[in-house]
Amino acid sequence: MSDEKRLIKFLLENYERVGIVGRPVYNTSDTVSVRYGLALIQILDLDEKNQVLxxxxxxxxxxxxxxxxxxPQDFGGVDHVRVPATKIWTPDIVLYNYADTRLREHREAMAVVSSDGTVLWIPMAIFKSTCSIDITHFPFDQQTCIMKFGSWTYDGFNLDVDFYDDLESVDITDYIESNEWKLLAYPAIKNVKQYPCCDEPYPDLTFTLVLKRIAAFYNYILILPCVLLSSLTLVIFWLPPESPAKMMLGMNVFVAFFLLLLLLADSTPPAASSVPLIGAYFCLNMILITLSTFLSVIVINLYFRGDKKSRVPKWLKRIMVDGLARIMCMNEVLDQDPPRAPERHAVPTNASECTSPHSRRHTKDRKKIKCPELKYNKFQPPVMDYRDGMNSTPRSQQHFSLPTQEQQQPQQPRSPLHSQALETDIREIKRILKTYMNRIHEKDAQGKIAKxxxxxxxxxxxxxxxxxxSTIVVSLATIFPRG
Known part of the structure; x- marks a missing residue:
């Protein structure tokens, strides 16, 4: 048997004689000092739904x-041996905030024992710890997870815990970078807590991991589609009010945002204490799109309301046209004032009103209302043509002129039948012109109301x-990180 085997057998026989239960001290009042350290190898997963690191x-x-x-002289100079950790006493330092269904966290590992009684035990472990997730700024969020270690049964008077090699941080010498999380900070601190039931102190070591999410993946599946859809929503307000594509585009964009919201729901915890801003942004966009679609109906209704005879209320016209239009620099709207309806003018009752010197003074009115020119033959009464209704111009209106002196010489005495026919034609001309001018006035007034x-x-x-x-700019400035 080698010296090493003789030594291991000697050490384990001592433990079999005294037992592994109980602290390895001479006096009960003695304190076992344990130094504990944590070396991070890899961040395997951060489950936002279950909030487990x-x-x-x-x-x-x-x-x-x-x-x-x-x-060592009694065993051939051997000063270090490896013994199974299950055969000797080991401190019951556990992870307080564990979230694991497994019975054991550590893998089996041998303990390195020195001749002076120093024991070094470095087991590999996969820890699942609870981590409070704050997804307010998802996917540009930053998470802070703690791992709290301490003795589960011993107080500070029996077992004191301190940092291994006085390193008050997580050891990242062998750390493998994560593709999803970037490690920003990894401090550690020793806490001593006093419980109301007992006077003994309970020390623990708290290791903190500050993680920042690498958002490159989410930029393509959440952020970029969101920005593009938000930009597409702006097109809704530039479409003409009478276009049916205004409402169709709004409904399609609404469905697209709803799909993005479902995709976001799969990536975030459903029972989170905070709502992600990007989720609120999606909901805000859906609300605005719904509102814009609803308001599009109002705009379309207002656009075609001019077909009715209800005028724009004065207060609404004062607010919209005189106020908001000038504030928003809509000069193209202000320059296109609604045309004024033509004033209604009296239609001359006979030809003498058009030829009188008093009527010539109203030059503008004569341009707006064409007086019929009388032109007739002394042997033929005026002929009227009403084939086209109100839109047709009477032939008598086109060719009437006052008779010249040559046509008056020699004058034949007109019969009463001819005079009566002439008066009848003039009255018919007056009636047709009045109807025509009234309809033009109504059409212009209706066009003014519509405009x-x-x-x-x-x-x-x-x-x-x-x-x-404004809402989109404020929302994006809130969601995207600054600096």
């Missing part, structure tokens, strides 16, 4: 055991556009 680590334990001392409603609709559409742009 899974890490691959190396746990480092260092303590002194009086039952494992020997004189007023269309101007109000355009101003309202522009107002909604600026409101949507």
């Amino acid at each position: 899974t890490t691959n680590v190396w746990s480092r334990y260092l303590w002194n055991d009086i039952l494992l001392k020997w004189n 007023e409603w269309r101007i109000v609709a355009r101003v309202l559409d522009r107002l909604f556009f600026f409101m949507y742009v």
Whole structure:
């Protein structure tokens, strides 16, 4: 048997005689000092739904055991041996905030024992710890997870815990970079807690991992489609109010945002204490798109309301046209004032009114109302042509002129029948002209009302556009990281 085997057998026989239960001390009042360290190898997963952090680590334990001392000269100069950790006493330092269904976290590893009784135990472990997830700024979020270690049964008077090699941080010498998370900070601190039931202190070591999500993947599946759809929503307010594509585009964009919201729901915990801003942004876009679709119906209704005879209320015209249109620099709308309806003028009752010197003074009125020119033959009464209804111009109106002196010489005495026919034709001309002018006036008035409603609709559409742009800019400035 080699010296090493003789030594291991000697050490384990001592433990079999005294037992592995109980602290390796001479006096009960003695304190076992254990130094503990944590070396991070890899961040395996951070489950946002279950709020569990899974890490691959190396746990480092260092303590002194009086039952494992020997004189190297008695065993051929051997000063280090490896013994099974299950055969000797090991400190019950556990992870307080564990979230694991497994019975054991550590893999089996041998303990390195020195001749002075110093025991170094470095088992590999996969820890699953609880981590409070804050997804407010998802996918540009930053998570802070803690791992709290301490003795489960011993107080500070029986077992004191401190940092391995006085390293007050996580050891990342062998750390493998994660593709999803970037490790920003990894400090550690020792806490001593007093419980109300007991006077004994309970020390623990708290290791903190500050992680920042690498958002390159989410930029392509969430952020970029969101920005493009938001830009596409702006097109809704630039489409003409009478276009049916205005509502169709709004409904399609609404469905696209709803699909993005479902995709976001699969990546975030459903019972989170905070709502991600990007989720609120999606909901805000859906609300604005619904509102814009609803307002598009209002704009279309206002656009075509001019077909009715209801005028724009004065207060609405004062707010929209005189106020908001000037504030939003809609000069093209203000320059296109609704045409004024032509004033109604009296239609001359006979030819003498048109030829009288008093009527010539109203030159503008004569340009607006064409007086019929009388032109007749002394042997033939005027002939009227009403084939085209109100839109047709009487032939007598086209060719009437006052008779010249040559046509008056020699004058034949007109019969009463001819005079009566002439008066009848003039009265018919007056009636037709009056009807025609009234219809033109009604058409111009209706066009003026329609144009007023269309101007109000355009101003309202522009107002909604600026409101949507402001909301989108504020939302994006809130969601995207600064600096």
